[in-house]
Amino acid sequence: xxxxxxxNDAVALLRALATPYGIxxxxxxxxxxxxxxxxxxxxxxxxxxxxxxxxxxAGLCRTLEQLRRLQGAxxxxxxxxxxxxxxxxxxxxxxxAPRFDSATWFLVGVAAACQHGxxxxxxxxxxxxxxxxxxDGIEYNGRHLLYVPAGGNWADEYPFDGYILYDQVxxxxxxxxxxxxxxxxxxxxxxxxxxxxxxxxxxxxxxxxYGGPRLLPVAAISPVRTDEHIDIAxxxxxxLSDIAPSRTASILDALHDRHLKPDTxxxxxxxxxxxxxxxxxxxxxxxxxxFRNHPHEYHNGGIWPVWVGWLALAYARHGRTADATRLYxxxxxxxxxxxxxxxxxxxxxxxxxxxxxxxMAYTATGFVFLDLARRVTAMELPWTR
Numbered sequence: 099x100x101x102x103x104x105x106n107d108a109v110a111l112l113r114a115l116a117t118p119y120g121i122x123x124x125x126x127x128x129x130x131x132x133x134x135x136x137x138x139x140x141x142x143x144x145x146x147x148x149x150x151x152x153x154x155x156a157g158l159c160r161t162l163e164q165l166r167r168l169q170g171a172x173x174x175x176x177x178x179x180x181x182x183x184x185x186x187x188x189x190x191x192x193x194x195a196p197r198f199d200s201a202t203w204f205l206v207g208v209a210a211a212c213q214h215g216x217x218x219x220x221x222x223x224x225x226x227x228x229x230x231x232x233x234d235g236i237e238y239n240g241r242h243l244l245y246v247p248a249g250g251n252w253a254d255e256y257p258f259d260g261y262i263l264y265d266q267v268x269x270x271x272x273x274x275x276x277x278x279x280x281x282x283x284x285x286x287x288x289x290x291x292x293x294x295x296x297x298x299x300x301x302x303x304x305x306x307x308y309g310g311p312r313l314l315p316v317a318a319i320s321p322v323r324t325d326e327h328i329d330i331a332x333x334x335x336x337x338l339s340d341i342a343p344s345r346t347a348s349i350l351d352a353l354h355d356r357h358l359k360p361d362t363x364x365x366x367x368x369x370x371x372x373x374x375x376x377x378x379x380x381x382x383x384x385x386x387x388x389f390r391n392h393p394h395e396y397h398n399g400g401i402w403p404v405w406v407g408w409l410a411l412a413y414a415r416h417g418r419t420a421d422a423t424r425l426y427x428x429x430x431x432x433x434x435x436x437x438x439x440x441x442x443x444x445x446x447x448x449x450x451x452x453x454x455x456x457x458m459a460y461t462a463t464g465f466v467f468l469d470l471a472r473r474v475t476a477m478e479l480p481w482t483r
Contacts, residue, residue, distance in 0.1 A: 101430060103429060103468060103469060107462075108441070115142070116157030117157070120164050120222050126455050127339040133179060134164070136197075137203045140161060141404065142161075144158065145466040147210060158207060161207070162211060162217065165200075169225055175201040177193075178190050178194050189256070193386060194254065199252060202233070202269045202272050204267075205226065212279045217398075219276075226276060230273070236286070241295065242291045242295040247259050256398070257381050260325075263315055264329055267339060290324045307316075330409065338408060341441075354421055368399065370394055381398065394449075396453075396454065400444035401444055403445075404464035414471035422471035435450040441456045442461065443461060
């Protein structure tokens with residue numbers, strides 16, 4: 099069994115993906131993965147900052163510069179872009195649906211770059227203000243939560259919509275970090291209001307429909323349903339950011355009991371949607387590059403190292419280094435089942451096989467975070483304060 103994650107290879111991959119225009123999503127060119135995706139590149143850049151890699155951190159700055167240059171007329175931030183050989187730009191703000199999390203990750207990325215001294219906020223004030231105004235407009239009703247269409251964030255083939263927790267957390271986190279950078283008290287107030295709405299709305303009364311008490315937040319709320327699946331990305335980011343501080347300990351405790359105690363890694367979404375379940379029909383018909391959400395695969399129960407890494411950072415930030423180390427060890431156990439591992443997107447939730455697109459910045463980012471989290475006793479990265 100392998101005892102270590104391939105950290106050197108992970109950093110080398112992130113460096114190789116850092117181009118003059120930003121950090122590519124993958125060394126592969128299938129399904130547009132050679133493009134620079136806002137969320138992938140910003141997370142990779144944060145990993146570069148956290149690990150002290152100047153080349154990767156510089157890739158974050160170049161990504162942010164291009165996203166600012168390519169910003170839409172209403173303040174939109176591109177989901178992804180490519181710069182062609184002739185210098186022309188191919189820009190996408192979403193395919194099946196608009197991608198809202200490119201805008202929220204942009205806020206987080208700008209704040210982190212400014213906190214780390216890699217960018218000057220004055221250069222981004224106008225761009226950031228337009229993004230914030232756009233998100234306020236999308237909110238529309240003044241109740242502090244964004245209504246997100248299906249496919250509107252990273253889980254672009256997963257059938258949930260409405261007030262999706264992941265997007266609320268990122269918006270609040272970005273606003274709070276930028277408020278500190280810019281001295282804008284109104285942004286901090288808005289972040290606190292969003293955090294209050296999260297704490298109040300995403301733990302509905304009653305038992306969890308899959309059995310037992312409701313210890314973790316629901317993935318999404320809409321007028322017609324409450325999606326009670328567990329969204330590990332949302333949980334990890336919520337615990338790390340402390341946007342709803344009264345809920346942080348219960349999230350970390352519940353995930354410890356649900357996964358770390360029985361020696362399992364948390365999948366992207368759980369429980370798995372199986373054929374015959376109510377959610378199977380919408381899941382099966384909602385895809386862009388062919389159906390990938392078989393049980394325990396892709397969004398539907400696949401284990402994504404990038405989100406495991408974020409969760410490890412959350413444990414480390416709150417002084418729970420043993421839990422962060424346990425996530426690292428469990429990930430190495432999965433990796434040991436993959437002798438020809440090439441930084442695929444995710445592990446199969448049951449077999450542990452590495453699946454999905456190869457050469458992924460996402461996965462390399464997760465490994466960097468996992469390694470960092472086990473080596474600290476208190477997480478005080480600039481972009482978590």
